[in-house]
Amino acid sequence: MDKSKVAEALRGLGIGAGAVRVYLVLLETAPAPLAEVGAAAGLKGERLSAAYGELVDVGLARGAVEDGDLAAPLPPGVALKALTSRRAAEAHESGIAVAGAFEAFRRLRLPAHHDDLVEVVTGEDVGRRARQAWAGARTEIRQLDTPPYDSVGSGTGLALETLARGITQRVVYSRAALELPGNLAANIEPCIAAGDDARVLPSLPVKLIIIDDAYALVSLSIAEVDVHNTLLLVQPCGLFSALVALFEQTWQQALPFFPGAPGPLPPRLPPAERRLLALLAAGVSDDDIALELGISRRTLSRRVEVLMARTGASTRFQMALQVQRRGWL
Incomplete structure (x- = not known):
């Protein structure tokens, strides 16, 4: 013994x-x-x-x-069961007492600080908390994605790991995100191929990540000086509800980007032309499209003219309508 x-x-x-x-x-x-x-x-x-x-x-x-x-x-059998039940009950009561004491503390401090609803994260903690957020997702991640980034591609691995776990991801990209050199091929397209439901708008009002219905990460980035070192972590509250509504409204306004990917391409449209049309539909400038595709402006113009001829369109807008009707994009 x-x-x-x-x-x-x-x-x-x-x-x-x-x-x-x-x-x-x-x-x-x-x-x-x-x-x-x-x-x-x-x-x-x-x-x-x-x-x-x-x-x-x-x-x-x-x-x-x-x-x-x-x-x-x-014989200790009955006695031990009684003692165990008693200790469990006491522990439960103690937990209630501590929780009640904290709630009283929170109510006293909340009007002045709101520190249990909004947390300011700065410096090196930004990356750490973002990684924790992605890893902790259980059902869905909603994101508004636009530069500046702390480092290009830093979140791609996290997104791919999350998609591999079966988490739904809806992302709205800004035109600036598509035009950032190398970002489309190296980061955006791999996520779309892995299952990202992606849309695009010319611009976005804020960088935002919403994890399930649990909390939101709002970047306080400053595009003009390429600063991305502070974010807000927002718990469920009125502000959180407003951020969710902002995302959903933005999502409704955005245009699909590579819808249905990954999947078979329409037989009437080669992959290179489909990618060109997707960039045009996203509002990317001709210079940036040529750079992304590795072709000259002259070659780009010729390809666009061919597509317009195939659709019988006299303007790019008419071509976009015809492409939409034919399901090429």
């Missing part, structure tokens, strides 16, 4: 130190006169009576009133 483990277990059940010492002696010497048990445990008089009485009260020992009475332990 490992006395130290037994003693630790008894103390964990709320048994006092004196009663624990008496119980360990009982396990080795009982049945024995209570006085002898007390002597072996280093207790006598009222201290012995109190310690042994505690064991009797919880059902771990049989009654012994006088020092000459035989003391002995009882």
